[in-house]
Amino acid sequence: MTFTAQFDDVLTWSGVSAATPTEEMNGAGNLMDFLDEPFPDVGTYEDFHTIDWLREKSRDTDRHRKITSKSKESIWELIKSLLDAWSGWVVMLLIGLLSGTLAGVIDLAVDWMTDLKEGVCLSAFWYSHEQCCWTSNETTFDDRDKCPQWQKWAELMTGHAEGAGAYVLNYFLYILWALLFSFLAVSLVRVFAPYACGSGIPEIKTILSGFIIRGYLGKWTLLIKTVTLVLAVSSGLSLGKEGPLVHVACCCGNLFCSLFSKYSKNEGKRREVLSAAAAAGVSVAFGAPIGGVLFSLEEVSYYFPLKTLWRSFFAALVAAFTLRSINPFGNSRLVLFYVEYHTPWYMAELVPFILLGVFGGLWGTLFIRANIAWCRRRKTTQLGKYPVLEVIAVTGITAVLAYPNPYTRRSTSELISELFNDCGALESSQLCDYINNSNMSRPVDDIPDRPLALALIFKIVITIFTFGMKIPSGLFIPSMAVGAIAGRIVGIAVEQMAYHHHDWIIFKNWCRPGADCVTPGLYAMVGAAACLGGVTRMTVSLVVIMFELTGGLEYIVPLMAAAVTSKWVADAFGKEGIYESHIQLNGYPYLDVRDEFTHRTLATDVMRPRRNDPPLAVLTQDSTTVEDVETLIKDTDYNGFPVVVSRESERLIGFVQRRDLTLAIKNARQKQDGVVSSSVVYFTEDAPQLLASNPQPLKLRRILNLSPFTVTDHTPMETVVDIFRKLGLRQCLVTRSGRLLGIITKKDVLRHMAQMMNQDPESIMFN
């Protein structure tokens, strides 16, 4: 069984290329070529290399064809083929269940550990503040702070709940816990899974575009990322769990891929699953399944067939409902920030909304530039050598500065939730004190403008230094927090203006005296959308996520106005979002579908060899010896070699991968009698006519790709870029009137694009 499976794998590529349809029926016919034992790794890729999408697709079709034809043989094979057809849905179900569960567990753990920094529940130490007070007695939400079972550390240790001493002790313990959590997080990441750091989205984008980073989505990464994510978020650092949750979901996807050879053995199919997993990740991060699917489509995925769209949607829904049944927020709501507004918005409010959009765009630009500059500094200077120290220092600073301000002390998502909320009669938020305290003659001095402004500045600065440290860190939440604070400030300002100057012409039409005609929470939401849009350059998915949070089309115009403005403003300063910038910083070979290549260069300008280079390293179809091949492999580091009829005619017949060639020769030398250094390697159907004295020749037609992709030297580069993008090529051969002139690899394309955009072409490091 195993033998056949492996054997099939070897067959695939050459099988498709060489076999004519009549041969298809006659499996035994092919066997003749493969008397030597198959070598297992043919058709796989090396680490940090680009995959060949066409080849993967071809292999999958072959596999599918084989299963379909076998299914007619017996009931058992039929069942197997049905199982195979359903495996995609099974994987989606499993991904949904596991990522929903993990998200729920993470939410609960974060909740508990965040509260642990302040105090402990006497009745059961594993209860968070909220759970503790729910359990102890059926108090209303207002009495939450008076719940006796929950004790702050100072109260527990000294018996005094109030006073300067208790404050200092609480402050001190808050910092201590934060340091402990972040130290644990960074140490675990360093020791067990270095890939668990960061948000993971840049790498996932790169992987989905067809790049191999082994271990990036492995089991260890999954485990460590989940644990350290809890620690990192609980430590109070200015980071979110949304990006890492996408990474966690993708790890789940990768894990379940290994259950089915359909996905584990095909890098192309695997990426379909990962795209869906990314959707599930966002779905649980925000409780927004449709937004998650669109996020995967718009932001993360590269190859997204319609089948994947539907499956992603399924995975996203399963994940969302799994999370809901765990019910970590205790309110059986699906969404992270559920809001319901009671007042409509008015046309005149579009002005502050658009201003918030401008702010979001500026913040996006500032953040990307500053963060990339800091990350580059980290990469190039001594700073990068002390990641633990860096994390400790940033955590310390964050904790010291965050504690005194009530808005930054709590977790960021709680803050956002409060900022989004409308000030209703039941709302106990400090944000609403200025309204609730005295409904008749609102005193202006309670307005929380100063602490909010301080929180804004603090968040802006600290986030720049936090994102990119060696711990799991997402930036959705911090970006949204910045926007929500700014939005709320603007909202309160407009509200006060409308309250005190309701006779102004702009308010006159829609604002009766004394009425609540402005919803500051809506401003916070619009601001959050604008800032998130400025940083990530998401568009449709952003609006849809926000739409799912509010659940009404009413507020889509403000959100959209802000999102569009923010994107335009940010794009004016640079086209790349934070993820693309980090991809560039790391030199990954990512061919962005959104970039437009508009320069007037031709394939001949990009192909190698260049004018003064040595000629292209090629193999001939029937006159190279094993030794020649081995020398070529040793002397060059190309990923593959074109095979031509002869060096004189230079007429192309195929392309052979370096890895396959190495494996085939190694294998032949070990297993096949008579193959020596002077054996002739041939790629033709029939062995070449050789003297009897010559050693036995080695037939390698089965590893030859007989349908390499070619373009003419006159092909405009924009077409070449388009072909690379849409077909997911790894390399492409350049010909003129049928003669081989050169080769263009993905790296060449990317370097050329970088050069045309006046960037350093050497920044593209991998192929």
Added chain:
Amino acid sequence: MTFTAQFDDVLTWSGVSAATPTEEMNGAGNLMDFLDEPFPDVGTYEDFHTIDWLREKSRDTDRHRKITSKSKESIWELIKSLLDAWSGWVVMLLIGLLSGTLAGVIDLAVDWMTDLKEGVCLSAFWYSHEQCCWTSNETTFDDRDKCPQWQKWAELMTGHAEGAGAYVLNYFLYILWALLFSFLAVSLVRVFAPYACGSGIPEIKTILSGFIIRGYLGKWTLLIKTVTLVLAVSSGLSLGKEGPLVHVACCCGNLFCSLFSKYSKNEGKRREVLSAAAAAGVSVAFGAPIGGVLFSLEEVSYYFPLKTLWRSFFAALVAAFTLRSINPFGNSRLVLFYVEYHTPWYMAELVPFILLGVFGGLWGTLFIRANIAWCRRRKTTQLGKYPVLEVIAVTGITAVLAYPNPYTRRSTSELISELFNDCGALESSQLCDYINNSNMSRPVDDIPDRPLALALIFKIVITIFTFGMKIPSGLFIPSMAVGAIAGRIVGIAVEQMAYHHHDWIIFKNWCRPGADCVTPGLYAMVGAAACLGGVTRMTVSLVVIMFELTGGLEYIVPLMAAAVTSKWVADAFGKEGIYESHIQLNGYPYLDVRDEFTHRTLATDVMRPRRNDPPLAVLTQDSTTVEDVETLIKDTDYNGFPVVVSRESERLIGFVQRRDLTLAIKNARQKQDGVVSSSVVYFTEDAPQLLASNPQPLKLRRILNLSPFTVTDHTPMETVVDIFRKLGLRQCLVTRSGRLLGIITKKDVLRHMAQMMNQDPESIMFN
């Protein structure tokens, strides 16, 4: 100015191919080749032909490059370039505004004319029933039928509102109006715009995939389709306005494309606008902007870059809000069927939901098969020759059968809306009589099961014969109606079961005696989704549209369960939805992105010439005379010819389009001195060495595509299909070791695919 613009157009293709980057700077250098006056139609396509996406893209990049480089020259050029960059958004805005307005006008007109069949408003004859009663006095909805200003025809004419005589007179006039409307509709379509018939979606799908049907999206079609759509819907036929609204929106898109040469002169860019317009169409049809965008993405569009996603969203939103500000439904709701349910659903209810899914799948299969069979009959028999008679007959039958049943008498969308609704205390619907009449001891005899069942059968049968007639007809609404009726019947059955047997084990957990624990309206909605899914095979967009109608994630699981089941059941009987089936019926060259080609054939099996055919018609680069070319053009009907070095070597150098060749020679004969029949045509850079006695040669390099797409004869057909799909090719040349062997056109690919699926390859009619 005009001269330059035309001139630039001619330059584009050859400019890209031939010019090296250094030449780019030196515009004058190119001029030397084009001393002859340019001929305007080069680079356009003939009617019923496929476009070359790569070429269109290339031309657009050229245009863009030219504008960018010019923009540095003067302020005026800079402004022009900014206008050009913004023109996409302007077009979207205009499309949104116009399609929203048209949708509003259509809604108002349909409302009025549907009511006109029953009676007239005395205070103002242009008021619909509802408007009439609103205006006359401020009655509640309950008193609607008692509004004195609204008079039925019988009352107006005879003074008697009740009685058998009045009923018969009303019945008769109802039929008469219906016949008048449908006669007008079909006559207008026949006389002025034959393309205005049908839903238009199959054709739009084909056009978007890169096919030319001139006039299909023209101004006349727009005008006539709008008018006849109103007439057709008002006539009471079993058809909807949703599909035609997409067509109308696409006509708007095409109209506004003509304002900007960026879109009007480039078939590729034009299709980006049309994709967005389709989204706007669905957006106004249902009031579901996100669903509209996803519909365009999933169902209609072919080439959908991310930029288009964002713009589509914008167009869809503008359209939705324009429609809302017109407010045709008088309730300032955006959505067509707004519903709000008050009871949650329970796990056990998934069983009837899934059964509804099965019903939807079966209905989809039945409808597609029966409708296609009927349409084929119409095409092939005498039936097709009397479209007016057919429409009249179907209208007559519909009106006669529909009037007696209160559920089919009213407009279908009103019916659906009522079926979706929950039976609240304020609800005056007949559907709820059995609940409202006696809340204590619900009598079972009021249950509207018989009229609903009759309505179901009637709708099922009549819709099959209606869709495809020569009037505008959408099938979203009829399909949804079938599903909603079936769903409501099931819902009422479950409700009654739960009411009478609340001690059964399945109801025990969630249904207290006497409580409303089942929402029949939700069943209607689930049924509608299932039936629509079965017919169109929409998935994500369907669920999202339904989600936007309900506005809550609560009901997404029932909807999704039904949609998935329906799709699976329907797919088991045949992969194609109704639109794909109609595309096939019409023989359009549509390469479905969803079909997977899994057969093991190679390019060599598909290419022409076949084994026994005459050799491929080629041109040589410097030895064919004008006369030879003209003979070749006359004797063959190929769309283009490969150019080779010589007939002996068969090495490919390029490809020339038939249309360009014809135009170029015609032009040269007219304008260029010395070009006679024996002139040699040459495609090389330099003129061939000829004797002095030979006539002046004709240089045609500028119309030569120097980068034709090639594959080797060993390329698997699945790869070839993939390339055709993803790159939007028109043809592809087949080579082996640099020698030209044959050619594969899109038609060849489609015919081969049809053959492999045991369909008639001759059904593909166009190239």
